[in-house]
Ligand SMILES: Nc1nc2c(ncn2[C@@H]2O[C@H](COP(=O)(O)OP(=O)(O)O)[C@@H](O)[C@H]2O)c(=O)[nH]1
């Protein structure tokens with residue numbers, strides 16, 4: 001750690017009630033902020049708990065989302081104060097629908113201000129679905145595409161690799177969307193078995209945090225940031241409730257203008273693509289309908305006397 005050159009930032013005013021009361025931050029510790037993102041049920045909260053080394057975030061298999069709001073936990077690791085923001089589903093259409101006034105998205109901003117050093121895109125090994133793609137799109141829409149320069153794809157259920165290589169798995173997968181996402185994230189991948197305990201868990205978390213540390217140092221320790229983080233950070237000494245309202249309003253306004261337009265454009269493009277794939281069926285249906293009309297016309301047309 002000796003030669004580490006970092007941009008130092010102040011303590012986050014919104015998350016300063018340290019949830020890990022076992023370990024108070026040491027004055028000289030630098031911060032490493034992480035955000036967990038992904039669709040519901042992939043193991044975001046379980047990943048957060050593995051990173052923290054104890055169970056802080058509620059995590060279980062359930063038919064309805066277990067995580068309803070953003071939460072922050074922290075721990076010491078190799079001289080860093082690692083801060084992890086767990087999120088409910090903020091990134092799919094369903095998640096956005098559950099957060100109509102952007103309060104949860106604003107809370108994510110406040111808890112991770114002045115910005116994350118890494119965004120962990122969590123997915124299950126072997127189960128990268130259309131909903132995972134949607135969540136990755138939602139991440140780009142909320143933070144902007146530039147955030148992928150700070151993203152790591154984290155696969156849960158590492159045990160399913162059965163000792164095999166994650167890099168080989170990612171290279172060989174026939175899931176093109178997953179390969180494209182990994183490429184967009186600069187090839188940064190990591191796998192965790194969140195059921196592991198003790199030394200095995202520590203080794204896996206060590207791998208992930210070392211990857212995040214390298215990423216942070218590549219950017220000289222400066223976190224990812226944007227105008228909304230700028231607003232949240234500028235108001236860090238104001239009343240958090242007021243800042244939350246302001247940030248939510250800024251996000252709602254942004255969603256309604258540029259990004260909303262882009263979302264609709266994206267939807268239109270996907271619709272056109274689906275239509276292009278479905279045109280043989282559409283032609284068949286149209287032909288059938290025309291034939292039916294002709295037959296009907298023949299029956300109602302008066303015949304020759
Ligand atoms: N076997 C196994 N189960 C996991 C792993 N990670 C998460 N889970 C399980 O997946 C379920 C959903 O996890 P949760 O953390 O609540 O997902 P979230 O909705 O993304 O926060 C829980 O039953 C977890 O125990 C893993 O690495 N291996």
Ligand SMILES: [Mg+2]
Nearest residue numbers: 044045066067
């Ligand atoms: Mg959760």
